[in-house]
Amino acid sequence: MEGVYTPEIWIGVAEKTGIPELRLTTRDISDYNVLMKKRLSILSENRITIDDIQGVVASLDPLPGALDFLNWLRSRMPVIIVSDTYTQFAGPLMEKLGWPTLFCHTLTIGDDGAVLDYNLRQPDAKRKTVHALKALNYDIIAVGDSYNDISMLHAADTGILFNPPETVVADYPDFPVVRDYAGLQDRISRLLEP
Amino acid sequence: MEGVYTPEIWIGVAEKTGIPELRLTTRDISDYNVLMKKRLSILSENRITIDDIQGVVASLDPLPGALDFLNWLRSRMPVIIVSDTYTQFAGPLMEKLGWPTLFCHTLTIGDDGAVLDYNLRQPDAKRKTVHALKALNYDIIAVGDSYNDISMLHAADTGILFNPPETVVADYPDFPVVRDYAGLQDRISRLLEP
Numbered sequence: 302m303e304g305v306y307t308p309e310i311w312i313g314v315a316e317k318t319g320i321p322e323l324r325l326t327t328r329d330i331s332d333y334n335v336l337m338k339k340r341l342s343i344l345s346e347n348r349i350t351i352d353d354i355q356g357v358v359a360s361l362d363p364l365p366g367a368l369d370f371l372n373w374l375r376s377r378m379p380v381i382i383v384s385d386t387y388t389q390f391a392g393p394l395m396e397k398l399g400w401p402t403l404f405c406h407t408l409t410i411g412d413d414g415a416v417l418d419y420n421l422r423q424p425d426a427k428r429k430t431v432h433a434l435k436a437l438n439y440d441i442i443a444v445g446d447s448y449n450d451i452s453m454l455h456a457a458d459t460g461i462l463f464n465p466p467e468t469v470v471a472d473y474p475d476f477p478v479v480r481d482y483a484g485l486q487d488r489i490s491r492l493l494e495p
Numbered sequence: 496m497e498g499v500y501t502p503e504i505w506i507g508v509a510e511k512t513g514i515p516e517l518r519l520t521t522r523d524i525s526d527y528n529v530l531m532k533k534r535l536s537i538l539s540e541n542r543i544t545i546d547d548i549q550g551v552v553a554s555l556d557p558l559p560g561a562l563d564f565l566n567w568l569r570s571r572m573p574v575i576i577v578s579d580t581y582t583q584f585a586g587p588l589m590e591k592l593g594w595p596t597l598f599c600h601t602l603t604i605g606d607d608g609a610v611l612d613y614n615l616r617q618p619d620a621k622r623k624t625v626h627a628l629k630a631l632n633y634d635i636i637a638v639g640d641s642y643n644d645i646s647m648l649h650a651a652d653t654g655i656l657f658n659p660p661e662t663v664v665a666d667y668p669d670f671p672v673v674r675d676y677a678g679l680q681d682r683i684s685r686l687l688e689p
Binding site for chain 2: 372375376379380381392395396399400401402403404422423426429430432433434436437438439
């Protein structure tokens with residue numbers, strides 16, 4: 302989702318709240334669980350509730366052209382967006398994208414709106430989604446932009462990097478790279494030719 | 496899809512083409528493969544192409560209230576429509592429903608638009624979809640209206656019959672029955688309560 306259809310939500314939250322530490326990503330703290338606990342403690346210290354975050358997310362827009370591309374894609378094949386975001390974050394952006402099917406994680410929210418905990422749906426959820434859909438006899442085209450997408454791209458019949466950081470391209474030179482929706486549309490169109 | 500979100504496509508095709516034999520369903524010919532071969536031979540005899548059928552489907556509308564219900568549902572959980580229809584039939588109706596994710600079957604179409612063959616994605620595709628999604632740690636609510644949904648409803652955590660024929664209710668009295676979207680929304684809402 303983030304980096305392909307939408308901007309990065311945590312960076313938006315960092316900017317709107319003026320808390321630069323919320324910009325930290327797995328590029329800064331490689332252990333995702335350590336990173337998430339850090340984020341939750343920052344939210345708690347600053348009394349930032351889920352309502353505050355949803356307000357920030359509601360002020361974000363999908364990337365320019367994302368909705369047109371997504372409509373083109375879902376008129377041609379079943380589309381599922383698999384993300385490491387949380388249902389309670391993604392809602393306002395999903396609405397702007399016409400409610401695509403989103404597989405992601407969930408947050409535990411207190412009665413006062415405090416973000417108490419995060420619940421990963423399962424380990425390595427992106428790769429497992431590919432395996433589950435292959436069991437349904439689908440050929441899978443997986444598109445991602447970063448390190449947490451690599452196991453999914455490897456598992457798919459076709460893996461494509463979308464506008465990735467140069468470090469990802471250097472580390473995984475075997476995946477085709479596209480830089481924008483026109484390039485992605487062109488590559489997928491060629492896969493669909495008989 | 497058909498019976499829950501949309502009218503029955505084959506019945507629409509039968510009415511618009513004036514070929515009553517196309518109204519036959521698995522209630523008349525219980526073996527689906529026999530029924531489909533019969534349908535394809537009727538299409539061939541009458542030189543009805545995929546363009547003709549898509550024209551009929553484009554003239555159909557989703558059931559009244561379907562889009563509102565679907566929007567309510569997909570703002571609350573990931574939604575996948577699992578159907579025994581074919582991608583080449585469903586398109587115009589899916590567009591009217593805002594392109595929900597649809598898992599179904601495909602047709603082989605000739606260069607002249609003739610419907611040459613049908614390709615079931617896999618046997619017992621509805622039930623297998625439930626199993627695949629359970630492997631992704633989802634609790635599954637399955638909704639269907641007829642006999643070809645029963646194995647899916649059994650496999651799900653919760654199975655609900657939507658406006659089913661009385662014969663289905665009589666044969667499977669253990670499933671809760673709802674008659675309209677308000678009833679379905681109410682039942683799903685109660686499942687979502689903590």
